[in-house]
Every structure is written in C-alpha cells, then in structure tokens.
Amino acid sequence: MGSTKGNKNENNFTGVTNFNGPVQFAAGDINNGNLATEKNTAKYTPKPMWRSPFTLAILSWVSVIIGILGLFPVTWLIRNALNIFKGNFQLESNSSTQIDSIVFAVLVILFVLFFSLRRIAKKQIRIPLIFNYAINGYGKRITIEKINIDECPQCGGKMRYYNKPVEWIDTHYSDGRTKREVTKRIPVLECKRNHEHCYSVDPAEDKVK
Numbered sequence: 001m002g003s004t005k006g007n008k009n010e011n012n013f014t015g016v017t018n019f020n021g022p023v024q025f026a027a028g029d030i031n032n033g034n035l036a037t038e039k040n041t042a043k044y045t046p047k048p049m050w051r052s053p054f055t056l057a058i059l060s061w062v063s064v065i066i067g068i069l070g071l072f073p074v075t076w077l078i079r080n081a082l083n084i085f086k087g088n089f090q091l092e093s094n095s096s097t098q099i100d101s102i103v104f105a106v107l108v109i110l111f112v113l114f115f116s117l118r119r120i121a122k123k124q125i126r127i128p129l130i131f132n133y134a135i136n137g138y139g140k141r142i143t144i145e146k147i148n149i150d151e152c153p154q155c156g157g158k159m160r161y162y163n164k165p166v167e168w169i170d171t172h173y174s175d176g177r178t179k180r181e182v183t184k185r186i187p188v189l190e191c192k193r194n195h196e197h198c199y200s201v202d203p204a205e206d207k208v209k
Contacts, residue, residue, distance in 0.1 A: 040154065042159060043150045043153075044148060044161065045147075045148045046134065046145040046147055048144070048145055051143050052143065055140055056118065056122055056137075056140040056141075059142075063114045066110050117137075120137035120142065121137035121142055123137060123204070124140060124204070125137055126201075126204075126205070127163075127187070128161050128163050132147045132149065132160060133147065152193065154191070155193055159189050160189070162188065164186060164187075164190060164198065165182040165184070168181060186201075187201040188201060
C-alpha cells in the first residue's frame with residue numbers, strides 16, 4: 001500500500017553516478033539541429049569591398065524624409081477613394097492615379113530598404129547577401145564585404161555563407177500540396193559537399209567598442 005508510481009519521464013538517480021562525455025537529461029523529446037558541434041570550427045575572413053557613406057544618422061534622416069514624402073501620394077489616393085464612395089466616379093485622370101500609385105509603391109520600397117539598413121547599422125550586425133557577400137553595420141556605417149571562407153574543417157570541401165532556414169511551418173492541403181513558410185533563418189557556413197557540415201555564425205561577432 002505504501003508504494004507509489006513514478007512518472008515514466010522522470011529521471012531518478014540514486015547513489016554515485018559517473019558520466020564520461022556529454023550527457024543530456026530531459027523529460028521529453030530532444031531535438032538537436034544538424035549544425036556541427038565539433039571542436040573544429042569553420043573559419044572565414046571578411047574583406048571590405050565598399051564602405052558606403054550611409055551612417056546611422058543619415059539612414060535615420062532618409063527614412064524620415066521618405067516617410068513624409070509618402071504621405072502626399074497616400075493623400076491623393078485616399079481622396080480618389082472617397083470620391084468613389086460618394087458616387088463621384090469622375091476621377092482626376094487615369095494617368096494621374098497611376099502615377100500616384102507608382103510613386104507610392106516606389107516610396108514604400110525605398111522606406112523598407114533604408115529602414116532595414118538603419119536596423120543593420122543600429123545593431124552593428126553582419127547579414128549574408130548572395131555569392132558569399134555580406135552587408136555589415138559595424139561602426140554604425142554600412143559596408144559591403146566579401147566573405148573569404150577556408151575549406152571545410154571536416155572534409156576539405158568548399159563552403160558557402162548564407163541565411164539557412166532552421167524553423168518553418170508546413171501547411172498541408174487536401175489536394176496533396178504542401179506549402180512551407182520559413183519562420184526563422186540564421187547565418188551559417190555550410191559545406192557544398194555535405195550539407196550536414198554546417199556551422200552557425202554570430203551576426204554580432206564583431207565586438208562593439
């Protein structure tokens with residue numbers, strides 16, 4: 001009557017227990033990613049290719065100016081929309097409306113671009129681009145870099161530097177289609193011979209003084 005049932009997921013140890021090597025304890029499933037955990041790490045050397053004049057202050061001002069300019073085409077578009085709701089279908093002109101829409105779309109793209117650059121400069125981080133190029137905000141100034149990567153420390157293969165998807169959501173449809181939405185990417189150095197030879201890269205690796 002005095003005996004109790006223990007939780008089958010509970011780790012119980014009695015006496016002296018010795019472990020040799022890495023040990024993990026968990027009450028449920030353990031999911032370890034496929035990023036390499038060996039002591040050998042991939043090495044790379046960033047080479048500045050273009051030091052832009054865009055500092056954090058300049059990017060902030062440009063973002064504000066673009067945001068203000070974007071209010072004008074928005075006002076024109078809203079005015080035309082109100083005219084339609086009021087029953088006045090005679091717009092100023094089709095060409096004028098199209099120009100307003102194009103100007104607004106261009107300003108939105110520029111705002112997103114400069115706001116993203118401002119975020120990189122503010123956090124002073126390195127973000128992968130394409131073909132082993134990167135954009136770096138170290139020193140609160142935008143710099144374009146070429147990432148020179150050593151051979152894979154495991155097999156000697158060539159490596160690439162890019163944003164690797166590590167988390168995603170798969171949506172399954174009744175017709176058998178599957179749509180994958182990537183929710184998280186991280187910068188990595190990945191071997192072209194074997195994708196399992198993959199090493200994460202700290203985007204804030206450059207020390208801020």
